Amino acid sequence: MSNLFEPLTLRGLTIPNRVWMAPMCQYSAAGEGPDTGAPNDWHFQHLAARAVGGSGLILTEASAVAPEGRISPYDLGIWNDRQAEAFRRSTGFLTSQGVVPGIQLAHAGRKAATDAPWSGGSPIDPDDTRAWPVVGPSALPFSGAHQTPDELTTDEIAAIVGQFADAARRALTAGFKVAEVHGAHGYLIHQFLSPYSNTRTDSYGGPLENRMRFALEVVDAVRAVWPEDLPLFFRSSATDWLDEGVAGWTGDDNVRLAKELQAHGVDLLDVSTGGNVPDATIPAAPGFQVPFAAAVREQTGLATAAVGLITDPHQAEEVVSTGRADAVLLGRQLLRDPYWPRHAAAALGATLPSAPQYARA
Ligand SMILES: Cc1cc2nc3c(=O)[nH]c(=O)nc-3n(C[C@H](O)[C@H](O)[C@H](O)COP(=O)(O)O)c2cc1C
Numbered sequence: 001m002s003n004l005f006e007p008l009t010l011r012g013l014t015i016p017n018r019v020w021m022a023p024m025c026q027y028s029a030a031g032e033g034p035d036t037g038a039p040n041d042w043h044f045q046h047l048a049a050r051a052v053g054g055s056g057l058i059l060t061e062a063s064a065v066a067p068e069g070r071i072s073p074y075d076l077g078i079w080n081d082r083q084a085e086a087f088r089r090s091t092g093f094l095t096s097q098g099v100v101p102g103i104q105l106a107h108a109g110r111k112a113a114t115d116a117p118w119s120g121g122s123p124i125d126p127d128d129t130r131a132w133p134v135v136g137p138s139a140l141p142f143s144g145a146h147q148t149p150d151e152l153t154t155d156e157i158a159a160i161v162g163q164f165a166d167a168a169r170r171a172l173t174a175g176f177k178v179a180e181v182h183g184a185h186g187y188l189i190h191q192f193l194s195p196y197s198n199t200r201t202d203s204y205g206g207p208l209e210n211r212m213r214f215a216l217e218v219v220d221a222v223r224a225v226w227p228e229d230l231p232l233f234f235r236s237s238a239t240d241w242l243d244e245g246v247a248g249w250t251g252d253d254n255v256r257l258a259k260e261l262q263a264h265g266v267d268l269l270d271v272s273t274g275g276n277v278p279d280a281t282i283p284a285a286p287g288f289q290v291p292f293a294a295a296v297r298e299q300t301g302l303a304t305a306a307v308g309l310i311t312d313p314h315q316a317e318e319v320v321s322t323g324r325a326d327a328v329l330l331g332r333q334l335l336r337d338p339y340w341p342r343h344a345a346a347a348l349g350a351t352l353p354s355a356p357q358y359a360r361a
Contacts, residue, residue, distance in 0.1 A: 037077025
């Protein structure tokens with residue numbers, strides 16, 4: 001009996017199984033002109049292929065809530081109605097296949113304005129017309145190669161909170177059923193959470209409760225516009241992977257954040273790690289982030305999704321059936337094999353209905 005292919009209900013939404021696609025930037029949107037940040041044929045096939053492949057929920061790549069919140073000029077965005085309209089083709093198709101469309105809402109903060117990975121992935125020279133000035137909680141660059149961010153004022157922080165809410169409102173009109181706030185991987189929200197990147201002395205810096213303020217304001221603003229019967233996810237990095245004694249974000253902080261998020265209406269924590277410290281040593285190995293998801297679930301009761309080097313059907317099944325997470329998110333394995341959920345179902349003796357057009361196979 002497989003638990004991986006059992007439905008999961010969060011609020012009023014039933015997700016058909018627990019194999020989900022992780023958000024993955026495609027760096028393939030127009031970087032200028034009227035269609036800047038709008039999904040195109042590439043994004044459609046990227047999402048549609050995994051829907052036909054059997055993923056129960058599919059999260060778009062980090063979609064910027066403001067132009068200056070893009071990681072690269074080629075990221076998707078949801079800061080205007082034209083982008084929202086362009087998402088409808090994908091959300092409509094996913095929905096027609098019984099797959100839940102979700103969007104990851106993001107702001108890159110001090111890690112913005114970098115090039116596509118296949119063009120080197122480095123920060124774009126500030127003199128290049130494709131670059132823009134970056135912002136952060138404090139005037140601390142991510143690395144020596146990155147721009148030094150402008151420290152956000154409290155008015156600017158409030159404006160970004162509003163941009164997250166506006167983006168969520170647009171995401172709803174675009175047909176998304178899940179919104180995920182991107183609080184991980186060293187992007188703006190994580191920059192505020194971690195004392196490694198946040199040295200503010202006002203109400204947004206210092207003790208943990210202050211460093212969590214921006215994240216919780218974003219969650220409150222998004223929750224206020226996101227329907228009561230639809231779930232809200234949050235992706236966190238459970239640790240900065242810094243050595244003991246160096247001030248950074250830790251697994252314990254992540255559990256405390258999870259408790260707060262739960263009280264503020266978040267329904268599931270998508271638990272990743274890292275991304276805020278360029279030279280951190282990350283002990284990547286199969287399922288290495290699962291213990292962080294398990295700790296949150298065990299200590300708070302909040303639903304979790306585990307992600308990171310989950311590639312084998314029995315491994316995925318074990319994560320869910322032992323209650324270490326409510327679902328698994330797969331990234332690179334689904335790039336290699338969009339039909340992974342179908343292969344996994346076969347390996348586990350589970351049933352996963354296919355599109356009727358392909359039933360004969
Ligand atoms: C090409 C690529 C793009 C990614 N883009 C995002 C993103 O937009 N947002 C995000 O939270 N994580 C992003 N990630 C991280 C994945 O969501 C996932 O957490 C990571 O790849 C680990 O899972 P995996 O071992 O199954 O690939 C990206 C990963 C890859 C490989």
